[in-house]
Amino acid sequence: MRSERRTAVAPPRCSTCAVRDSALCSALDDGDLARIHAIGLRRTVAAEQVLVWTGDRNAICANLVSGVLKVVRAGPDRQDHIVGLLFPGDFVGELFADSASDTVQVLCDADLCIYPRAALRHVLDDHPAAERLLLRRALATLNDARKWMLILSRKTARAKVATFLIDMARRLDDAGAAAGKFDLPMSRSEIGAVLGLTIETVSRQVTALRVAGIIALPGGRSVVIRDHARLAGRAAA
Amino acid sequence: MRSERRTAVAPPRCSTCAVRDSALCSALDDGDLARIHAIGLRRTVAAEQVLVWTGDRNAICANLVSGVLKVVRAGPDRQDHIVGLLFPGDFVGELFADSASDTVQVLCDADLCIYPRAALRHVLDDHPAAERLLLRRALATLNDARKWMLILSRKTARAKVATFLIDMARRLDDAGAAAGKFDLPMSRSEIGAVLGLTIETVSRQVTALRVAGIIALPGGRSVVIRDHARLAGRAAA
DNA sequence: GCTGGTCTTTGATCCGCGTCAAACCCGTCC
DNA sequence: GGACGGGTTTGACGCGGATCAAAGACCAGC
Missing domain, CATH: 2.60.120.10 (Jelly Rolls)
Structure with missing residues (x-):
């Protein structure tokens, strides 16, 4: 789909x-x-x-x-x-x-x-x-x-995934109303191929962000960033 | 020095x-x-x-x-x-x-x-x-x-160090007599900064290559590659 | 409805490499 | 000579992420 x-x-x-x-x-x-x-x-x-x-x-x-x-x-x-x-x-x-x-x-x-x-x-x-x-x-x-x-070479899986989401948000956001909401144009395994991680690690990190309330996953491949500041904090690590 | x-x-x-x-x-x-x-x-x-x-x-x-x-x-x-x-x-x-x-x-x-x-x-x-x-x-x-x-993002420390040495040999070799012999222009910690490794890991990997007889370390920062094939083998991993 | 395929999530285990710590080597300076 | 000081080596240990494995999701086709 x-x-x-x-x-x-x-x-x-x-x-x-x-x-x-x-x-x-x-x-x-x-x-x-x-x-x-x-x-x-x-x-x-x-x-x-x-x-x-x-x-x-x-x-x-x-x-x-x-x-x-x-x-x-x-x-x-x-x-x-x-x-x-x-x-x-x-x-x-x-x-x-x-x-x-x-x-x-x-x-x-x-x-x-x-x-x-x-x-x-x-x-x-x-x-x-x-x-x-x-x-x-x-x-x-x-x-x-x-x-x-x-x-x-330097960041942990946590920081890699956070950095990636921030980057994608910056480039995909409808500059209009719904800032921080976008659809990922790729599968988990492709995210892994960008970040040098396995598909399982990517999934775990994304889940962790959702559980922490930093992002929401309304379904499909769409992502909503609920807390930019904390996401940026994880990306900096 | x-x-x-x-x-x-x-x-x-x-x-x-x-x-x-x-x-x-x-x-x-x-x-x-x-x-x-x-x-x-x-x-x-x-x-x-x-x-x-x-x-x-x-x-x-x-x-x-x-x-x-x-x-x-x-x-x-x-x-x-x-x-x-x-x-x-x-x-x-x-x-x-x-x-x-x-x-x-x-x-x-x-x-x-x-x-x-x-x-x-x-x-x-x-x-x-x-x-x-x-x-x-x-x-x-x-x-x-x-x-x-x-x-x-993908290679192990072994492979990174082997790849690095091959790369440096290619660029530093006196094209003349002593192929596979060169002086590293940098410290271990700088090698680490290239490869995304700690200084200790770099040291261990270099030592492992020496012990395996793949390279020799005559002293200072100079390196002699004794077995190009096995070094390339490690780099491929 | 059920079945088969792909993608995703979750769990259990293992190992590579980072971290902390100490010893070592080889200069220079006193 | 002995005492420093920077770079290097070696060891012990713990953690993060890969690996192996299995269970859900979700969709397509029947």
Whole structure:
């Protein structure tokens, strides 16, 4: 049952608006936007679908318009780790690598603008401003990855789960009425794959938060944060 | 006792050659190289010195010519984690962030070409090829960080230490005669800060490798890998 | 209704690694 | 020489989270 997903932050707007908000295109003027639209392919992709397989040569690149994706790296013994989550506005794919190092899979039905790598690279040749935006975004992603290195190596399971929930709330909240209420776009085992924990440990920690009255679990995958302060306290440990 | 450092992979060459090999400048022609030299300041920095403090506004940027640096991020409770090591040819600093998110400190006396951020950014405006190199390097660094996320969250102390030694050997080996022999540029506690382990655990694992005959510790901080295959075996676990 | 499948929760047990503590090694200084 | 002091090694012990195992939830299909 994945009909309870409400993760798209807003109903899809017109293609142009959506793309203009993205990392790649906010640096382009109208004429250039038209050019990049000419090579872009708007597509909706269902949950579970894989956009990029590890090792793909010439994998796609895209802008994520709505939905959530996971970036998965396989360990040697077939145990996977989720090294990144992608939200609306994020750039998908590796423009320059000659083969993809990670698998990218859809968590919530997603809208994408897909670009052929070669064509996109060509557009970037003429638009250093867009390329600089990609650079800044790559550095921001690196910063994020390093933040997670700290969390993964130093924090306890308690703190990991609390940190994760705060992070997800920040990115998924309907900015509107119901602050602190959102639907997790992923299963417990996928949360474990993000945090480097087993599914059982994740479940125990989430239950502990519910029992302590810090969160509520109205059902399905939805989560309500009742006590932000105490949750933040656990995350800091 | 840091006279035993032999970490510079080769005796320093002339400034021009050294810089040409680096990430930043291999895309420039001779005239542009001259321009970038004009804004660069060649300096030698002793071990222990701090190049960038967390929070610095307008921190330096530089190319590392020889030596090894560590990139340290502080956790909330004053426990530090080393989120990256920098080797000759690597780019130092954050060109675009308005305040540095990490502290950068010298492990082995280092030669650097230091650039003022504003001037360097200005040079990049006119050299998209150089900027693209920075982008590719940022993506490579991100890839590395994600590799470490896997290691930190999934591997045992045994595997972490083995992986670390293999990595250091790859980067520090005199490519010449003595393959598998190198001097660690850091203390046990710094190794712990890289691997997310305590100093005691690092010590125990290193000792275990020595007892098993997989490595030898001739003294000081030097390490000899006697059995690459078994070391790789432990790293895979 | 019942049955089979997947995901989640809960319990019991084990072991790896953090913690605390003490000894050791190898410099420098007096 | 002996006394320091920082880094390293070794030991004893306890706890957090993995592992193994089983019981619920919840849904799909019949």
